[in-house]
Amino acid sequence: QAKRILEVFRKNDWPIFHVQHISTRSDAGFFAPDTIGVNFYKDVCPRGQEVVIVKHTPDSFHQTMLRDSLESQKVSHLVVCGMMTHMCIDTTVRSAKNWGYNVTLIEDACATMNLVWKEEVIPATVVQNVFCASLSGSFATIKIADNWIKEEN
Numbered sequence: 001q002a003k004r005i006l007e008v009f010r011k012n013d014w015p016i017f018h019v020q021h022i023s024t025r026s027d028a029g030f031f032a033p034d035t036i037g038v039n040f041y042k043d044v045c046p047r048g049q050e051v052v053i054v055k056h057t058p059d060s061f062h063q064t065m066l067r068d069s070l071e072s073q074k075v076s077h078l079v080v081c082g083m084m085t086h087m088c089i090d091t092t093v094r095s096a097k098n099w100g101y102n103v104t105l106i107e108d109a110c111a112t113m114n115l116v117w118k119e120e121v122i123p124a125t126v127v128q129n130v131f132c133a134s135l136s137g138s139f140a141t142i143k144i145a146d147n148w149i150k151e152e153n
Contacts, residue, residue, distance in 0.1 A: 001109035001145035002081040003043040008152050015073045016050040019060045021088060037145040058091035062083060079148070080140070081109030085131045093140050103140040106148055107132045 009016050022038045023031040029038035030096050046052050053066045060066050070078075082089055089110050096103050107128065115122045138143045143151075 001106065004019075004145055004149060005079065005081055005106055005109050006044055008149055009079075010047070012089050012152070015068065015075055016046075017053055017069060018046045018050060019055055019064075019066070019082070019088075020055045020094075021055055021058075024056045033069045045147050055088075058088045059095045060088065060092040061095045061099060070101070075083060077100075077104070079106065080106045083111040085110045085112040086115065090131050090135065097139045104148065105132065105140040105142050106145050107142050108144045145150075 008014075018040065020038060020040065021031050022033055028123050029035075032038070042048065049068060052063050053069065055062065055064050055066075057063070062128075069136065078096050080089060080093055080096075080103060089105070093105055095104050110128070111133070112124050112127045114124050115127055132142050
């Protein structure tokens with residue numbers, strides 16, 4: 001679904017900002033520098049002059065050039081997709097709202113995973129729904145890709 005959202009942005013020549021997480025922690029595993037985990041998925045790779053923001057924390061605004069980049073292009077409304085909903089998406093959406101941006105979160109263009117809490121597995125679908133429900137209204141407008149695309153065309 002993120003690929004479809006990108007296609008709409010590219011077709012309309014709207015500003016696109018890709019955010020890449022590269023951890024600075026020594027125990028980072030998946031997001032360690034020079035590992036497959038830091039690479040963009042092939043269907044959503046940056047093209048041409050699309051901006052790439054490298055971040056080292058879950059917040060895409062924290063110690064990055066994202067806010068300056070958005071302001072330089074006079075962006076006031078963000079359309080967010082990506083991963084992981086329970087970490088970087090949640091943190092970035094809340095931060096964006098705190099900076100005064102309007103946010104639309106495309107829930108089916110975001111990914112999460114099963115989490116474990118108190119020795120209980122919380123299924124990814126429950127994680128996704130809880131985080132989207134908690135962001136809805138106060139922090140973001142939550143949409144599915146099909147509806148957002150219909151509204152933009």
